[in-house]
Amino acid sequence: MYDLIIIGGGVAAFAAAIYAGRLQLKTLLVGEKVGGTIMLTDEIANYPGFKKITGMELFLRIKEHAQDYDIEVLEERAESIERQTGLVRNSTDVPEPADRRNSNGAVGFEVVTKDERLKTKTVIIATGTHLRKLNVPGEAEFANRGVHYCALCDGALYKNRVIGVVGGSDSAATEALLLSEYAEKVFIIYRKEKIRAEPVTAQRVDRNKKIEIINNTNVIEMKGDKFLHSVILDKPYKGSNELKLDALFIQVGQIPLSDLAAAAGVATNEKKEIIINRDCETNIPGIFACGDVVDGRFKQAITGVAQAVTAAHSAYEYVAGL
């Protein structure tokens, strides 16, 4: 039986593993796709100790650090978390706190993969997010045929072309800046008046002659033949609702991957984020959560990693109290 199973494969999951390793918890990390969304980030300039580092490099450093400790990694999808019945406690001398028992009076969980049922005393959920889609006609049809979600991955394919970016967040602005290194022209198409980029990013956008912002406008359709040729806007731009584009990159936010947690009874909010307290505890004793999947207002690698360390420490204290 494990002391801790961490579900997830990104920086938060591996940061939790570092601390669980330090605290000598018998730890297994279960992650379907090791790397997470940070892999799609070109430049990170707000992680203390690194003036500038790519998302992939930061992830690989954290992963390597975690694997210096005695932890196990299973690259599989966790299909469910089930509360276990009939587990033996560490000590029969010390009464268990009532809130650490499930309805059957037992402690612990099983994390179920396609081949195994893995027993553990605690779980940390660090499942992250996936990229939100725009959900307009043509999006699925032209996916990877002009419609993309990662400038770092696919932007270089559009040298000297005209590209659109949908969204107004700091991520959208950053994608536009990266794409401007390849493209002839980049339009940021945003539904509101002013983009929400951090001041340093907004300043770089303002100064970039290749980038133009089309504000108060939505993309309502994508058109083309084999590949994307244009998008339809809900308001005319220079007299036309049709804007010719060679590619459109979509950056309209992220959706927490919390279905697994919710199915186990973990409380989530209206945005599907897992609700945690400042010790990264969920509503279920023994289940902790951290990273982009939780209800933090500010989501960065650094905040996710800090939560991960807290979650691992809370799991340690929980196990010690059994």
Add this chain to the structure above:
Amino acid sequence: MAKTIVYSTETCPWCHVAKDFLKDNNIEFEAKDVAKDDAARAELIQKSGQLGVPVLDIDGTIIVGFDKPAIKKALDL
């Protein structure tokens, strides 16, 4: 050994992950940078019908994205 081609760009993180996976498993492969090589870009479109990378061609089996189970299956790992 299977003939393996990886279509990629220099900046694409999952392309690096895919190449590292092949190296770790001692699989020889040819890497084609579709951002620099127009012929490779045309080949990518002809083989996969799309422009997302990485794409792996393993003895004619076309795999879009770093789909580890599919790559392992194609390489019999």
